[in-house]
Amino acid sequence: MELKNLQKDITSCGKDISKHLDCIVQIQEKAFKKLTHTVSACLSTIASTMEWGICEIDWQLQQQTEILLSIDHTLKTPSETKANEWRLHAEELRRRGLLEEAEEFFLKALNEYRLDYRIYVGLAQTYLQMNQFDKAKAYLEKSLPHAPKGEIDYKSYSYRLIGHIYACEEKYGQAALALKSAIELSPNYEDGHYDYAQYCAQIGNTKPCLLSLKKAILTKPLYWYLAQHERNFEPVRNDVKELLSSISTPAYRNAKRAIDNAEVALNRARKAVSDARCALRKSGDKDRLISEIMFEIANDKLKLAKDKLASGNYLAFLEAESIANESRAFSNKAVIWADGEKRSYEKRHEEKIKNALKRIPGSLMMWPLFFGIIGAVGGCAVDLLVSKGLSRPGFLVGIIVGLIYGAYNILKELL
Secondary structure (H helix, E strand, O other): OHHHHHHHHHHHHOOOOOOOHHHHHHHHHHHHHHHHHHHHHHHHHHHHHHHHHHHHHHHHHHOOOHHHHHHHHHOOOHHHHHHHHHHHHHHHHHHOOOHHHHHHHHHHHHHHOOOOHHHHHHHHHHHHHOOOHHHHHHHHHHHHHHOOEOOOEHHHHHHHHHHHHHHHOOOHHHHHHHHHHHHHHOOOOHHHHHHHHHHHHHHOOHHHHHHHHHHHHHHOOHHHHHHHHOHHHHHHHHHHHHHHHHHHHHHHHHHHHHHHHHHHHHHHHHHHHHHHHHHHHHHOOOOOOHHHHHHHHHHHHHHHHHHHHHHOOHHHHHHHHHHHHHHHHHHHHHHHHHHHHHHHHHHHHHHHHHHHHHHHHHHHHHHHHHHHHHHHHHHHHHHHHHOOOOOHHHHHHHHHHHHHHHHHHHHHHHO
């Protein structure tokens, strides 16, 4: 429709191009603004959709936590066990998109056993997917007395979903009150803080908005990305930008510092591995240095950390710092291993020299005598008839060959 409208605008201006040049420029600006607004809206929608999707995934994960699984241990009577079976059946139906059937089994489970918090929330999630917000809110409110406590008070989880419902109805004041209850019950509930920040932004409470947003981001860095495009923050967009910058800048500096330290450690490891490699060559062994493998790992991790730092993303900065610290740790281990390997191969080289020195007397006496006798025997057939004794030339040649062979054995031991 927008393209058709633009086409009409261009047609109306096309009768006299020179006269309506300004009109054409205005149309181009109008198109660009519409495109920019559309892209921004899409990013905002993606951010909101991701948040709702994360909420749904989060519930699936929450059901695997120890505190919610412990509810199963309290189920003792046949009716309680049956209710749990119906609940599981309902969860699977909901995952398959059969919402009306899921509702039926959740209600059957609730009629059988009314103390299982998971039934209330599962039923509320089903109503949310069916866009029946009033029913969802009613069952979330009913879930509050049955909410267990673990890392968070699960009342906070119910209040968060209630806040979502109020927000969908654009009742941001009530949404903020619900989320305030959530974070008061669970001060470290990062998801609750992120939602509370959004609703505070909508009602103009800038300070609590920024405080909660910062807590949420520092605990769950994903919210740094979502906050950039979440339209609920539009009323305080400039303040949010400053906050995001104040969070990412120290992260960049920390990552840069970690990379610099890793670079120093890598250079130290490079020198240690080089010395170990020289000792290995002198020893004559053909082993692969463990320190060299560690050095290569450290080098690869440092390159990856530098790439992360160059990306300009907050989460990448955090990853870069962690990876750089891993690189430094491998470099430090490489130094320790390289020093040990150097000493080991130097010791082997010294042992070879000692062994070679021990062989000098035998090599310079035994081998010349051995080859001298062979040379004498070789020439004996001729010399025996002439001199009636041992062959002196053959004997001398054998001695010389024996000396050469003995020296060769000694040098081979040393090299």
